[in-house]
Amino acid sequence: MADCIFCRIAAKEIPATAVYEDDSVIAFKDLEPQAPVHVLIIPKKHIKSLLGLTQEDRALVAHIHVDVVPQLAKELGLAEKGFRVVVNTGEEGGQTVGHLHFHLLGGRSMQWPPG
Ligand code: 5GP
Ligand code: ZN
Numbered sequence: 001m002a003d004c005i006f007c008r009i010a011a012k013e014i015p016a017t018a019v020y021e022d023d024s025v026i027a028f029k030d031l032e033p034q035a036p037v038h039v040l041i042i043p044k045k046h047i048k049s050l051l052g053l054t055q056e057d058r059a060l061v062a063h064i065h066v067d068v069v070p071q072l073a074k075e076l077g078l079a080e081k082g083f084r085v086v087v088n089t090g091e092e093g094g095q096t097v098g099h100l101h102f103h104l105l106g107g108r109s110m111q112w113p114p115g
Contacts, residue, residue: 001046006099010044019076024060025068027104036107037076037083041068047100050089064102078106 001007008014009028016028019039030038043060047053053061065085073079083106088094 001099004046004099006040006042006097006101007046010042020068020072022068025064027068027072030103034103035105035110037078037105039072039076039104041072041102041104043100048098049095049100050087052100069102069104072104073106076104076106078104082106084110 005014009016010026018026018028020027020041024044025041026044027039027041030040041064043057043064047057069085070079073083083104086103086105087101088096088103
């Protein structure tokens, strides 16, 4: 998707600070971090949101959770004290970029969203 900012980051057309990359996934630092550690983990292929996932994406979603999140949590020093993975979805979910992304947040105590 030529007009998708995260597709452009995945294609290295827009710079980002990558912390992980493989054939199907890239993870990079959020531009406006909401915690001491704030990384976005995205599939390289364009998927608009959680609701855009299909059966063929099962292995990709599992890979992100089984492999990428734990590896990054350990490498970024979050494994001991904990962290949060967030997927904002749609307008009321607070999604602002229409390419599926998993926020990995840590380095501070998280509060349950009050609003
Ligand atoms: P959402 O609100 O869709 O759940 O999350 C989008 C996230 O993408 C936000 O946290 C925002 O700071 C981040 N973001 C938006 N544009 C860019 C960009 O060009 N580069 C990086 N690294 N992060 C971005
Ligand atoms: Zn995209």
